[in-house]
Amino acid sequence: MITSYILDFGLIEIYEDYIKVTINEGVTVSPEHNDVLLEMVEKHYKNKAFLYLTHRINSYAVNPTIYLETAKIENLIGFAVVSDNPIQEKQTKLEKAFFSKELKRFDDIESALQWKTELLEKYHGTFY
Template sequence: MITSYDLGFGQMDIYDDYVITIMNEGIIVLPEYNDIFLKIVDKHFKNKAFVYITHRINSYSVDPTIYLETAKINNLVGFAVVSNDPIQKMQTKLEKTFFGKNFCQFNTMQDAIHWKEEIIKKEID
């Protein structure tokens, strides 16, 4: 891990070519959170392909329109949701329709990181 941020509404860990977030219990992920995310992305991934992985271990809501703006980040090449909760799996299907890029759901972090490696490799080749 390169660094970690306490965002107030969640935790974001920065790695070489991906981020992992864990959002706080009970929050609503809002489009304005993108401003904070963009500053972090610009600092750590300027002109470098990366993947966003969200580890959904807490219960919270996502405004799916957030993905309309998130998808505009040119160097964001994929978005992964890690959860084995059936409700989260259904939510992920809805969220995916707003993103327009590689967007997958996984039961384990290991599977998400393996997918990330494939997506990044395709982007570099």
């Protein structure tokens, strides 16, 4: 890990080629949270491909329209949802309808990181 940020809505961890976000219990993720993501991208991933990994260990709500803006981040190669909760499978399908890039749910972080590696190979050289 390169660095981390503890914010009022959750924990953001910055890695070489992915950002891992763990949202706090009871939060409703809204477009304002996207502004924080944009700041992180500008600071840590400028002109570099990266994956967004959300580790859903807490119960919280997501306004799915947030994905319309998130998908506009040019160097974002994909969005991984990590949760072993069966409800998240349905939630992820709903969210995917609003997200024009690759979005996939995984039961564990290791599987999500393997997918990240595959995506980075697919998009190699696109953002450098």
